[in-house]
Amino acid sequence: MSKPINVYSTPDLRQTLDEALPDVFKRLNYEQSFKLIDTKLIIGYSIAVVAAISFLLDKKLKFEEALLYQKVLVGSYAILSAVFWYFNNYIEKGVKYTGYSKEKAIVVATKMTKYDYNYQVTLRNEAGSVIKTTLPANTVFDEQGYLQTDLLFKWFEEKLDSFYKKAK
CATH class of the missing domain: 1.20.58 (Methane Monooxygenase Hydroxylase; Chain G, domain 1)
Incomplete structure (x- = not known):
């Protein structure tokens, strides 16, 4: 379990979510690329x-x-x-994670504006398809400020499934 953060602090929310990306994508069978x-x-x-x-x-x-x-x-x-x-x-603008699996590659760019709890995520695959989506940060953090990694994993899993179905 992660350490609690101040859920009213946009930089803390963004940093915690950005730091969770490698673990989430590892669970989704992606290997991180460090080319950038x-x-x-x-x-x-x-x-x-x-x-x-x-x-x-x-x-x-x-x-x-x-x-x-x-x-x-x-x-x-x-x-x-x-x-x-x-x-x-x-x-490299906003890119927080680059990874690949057997037949797929993904680039994740994120952004969070000041005083806004919405985590803006841009997913780009190897074919150049792009999807922009928003994750309300209050859906993956509990009241004490702990990141619920299973909820974050499920959210990314759903978005990637719809992304690759749409790209076909």
Whole structure:
């Protein structure tokens, strides 16, 4: 059983529901994929390496000797930063879970607006079909603030069943 949360706090609700997604989809026979996270890490580490090389060149070489290298590194830094920004805002936007089973893949993006207890869920499959649905958070939390994982599992199970029937 999870720890109780303040059910009147939107960030707590969102975080608890987002953290429950891997367990729910594991019960639905999905295996989590970390491709988006790995890509984001590679881009972020590349930015850090470029910055470190720039720092080391600045320390080891004179200004005139390092100028050409610094121009290339600053350009690389700008390009990598732009790619990172694009990745965060357009590719990974709101994605909280990516998983696959034998013949299916699923991407789950979630959102919760301030002062609203509705958990907005967007499901996308490998064919590109999208379904947007809303889970009222008060249906999966009890009065003490405990997440009822069985109710959350059943809700996702129903949504996925209707999603894949609709996609056929």
